[in-house]
Amino acid sequence: MSLQATTPRQYLTTLTNGWRFTLPTSVRKAHGWDAGTKLIATIRGASLVFSTEPEPDEGHVSTHGNLARDFDDEMLGPQECYLGSGGKIVLPAQLRRRLGWVVGKRLVIVDEGDGVSVTLCCDAKRCESCGSISGVREIIHNVFLCSQCWGNYLREMHAKLRLGRARA
Ligand SMILES: [Zn+2]
Numbered sequence: 001m002s003l004q005a006t007t008p009r010q011y012l013t014t015l016t017n018g019w020r021f022t023l024p025t026s027v028r029k030a031h032g033w034d035a036g037t038k039l040i041a042t043i044r045g046a047s048l049v050f051s052t053e054p055e056p057d058e059g060h061v062s063t064h065g066n067l068a069r070d071f072d073d074e075m076l077g078p079q080e081c082y083l084g085s086g087g088k089i090v091l092p093a094q095l096r097r098r099l100g101w102v103v104g105k106r107l108v109i110v111d112e113g114d115g116v117s118v119t120l121c122c123d124a125k126r127c128e129s130c131g132s133i134s135g136v137r138e139i140i141h142n143v144f145l146c147s148q149c150w151g152n153y154l155r156e157m158h159a160k161l162r163l164g165r166a167r168a
Contacts, residue, residue, distance in 0.1 A: 011109040012121065015091070015101055021118070023050075023087040027111050035085040041092055042078040044117070045131040048099060050081075050089070051115035100133050129153075 011024045028034070031052070039050045079092040091101070099120070101107070106121040125136045127146035135147040145153065 009111045011111075013107050013109055015103050015105055015107055017103060019091040019093075019096060019101075019103060020084075020088050021091070021107055023083065023089060023116065024109065025087060027109060027116055028083070028087050030111060031116070033083050035083060037083040039081050039083055039089070040078045041081055041095060043076060043095065043098060046099075046126055046133045047117040047119040047131075048091075048095065049112070049115045049117045053114075098134075 009026075011027065013021045013024070015021050023033070033039070033052070037052065039052060042049045042051070076094055076098055079095055081089060081092050083089060091099075101120050108119050108121045110117045110119070120133060125138070125144045126133050127136050127149050128144055129149035129152075130146060132146045132148070136144050137147070137150075139145050139150060
């Protein structure tokens with residue numbers, strides 16, 4: 001067990017018709033994945049993480065869920081998919097809407113060692129607080145937050161204001 005260079009390696013690919021994208025050969029080789037390998041796809045923030053081991057079950061009742069989420073009904077557990085020939089993966093249908101990816105867009109693939117993360121690249125605006133791409137808007141010039149984090153921020157500001165007044 002030797003630790004190698006920790007800099008994650010990144011690759012670009014394109015989400016093509018049929019919601020397919022290609023895992024680079026070097027990534028597949030590094031993990032020993034081959035055509036037919038069963039992969040577990042888990043949503044993590046704005047990324048989809050592929051691995052062969054199911055992620056530890058953190059409990060479907062999100063005890064760490066700090067606040068009620070707008071999209072609780074869309075929370076999805078890990079999805080199974082299979083690696084096709086040539087490293088093709090078809091994005092599981094259940095995940096498409098949740099991820100908000102768009103066919104024709106580029107994806108960044110990062111080999112994280114224990115798994116491979118895939119994230120919509122470049123032109124998708126991400127929440128600067130949590131990395132989500134769902135419900136993101138420009139709050140002030142060049143500052144992007146999702147509705148959830150924006151709500152948190154407002155609540156914090158309110159709490160601070162109240163605290164300030166109480167001390168005055
Ligand atoms: Zn956010």
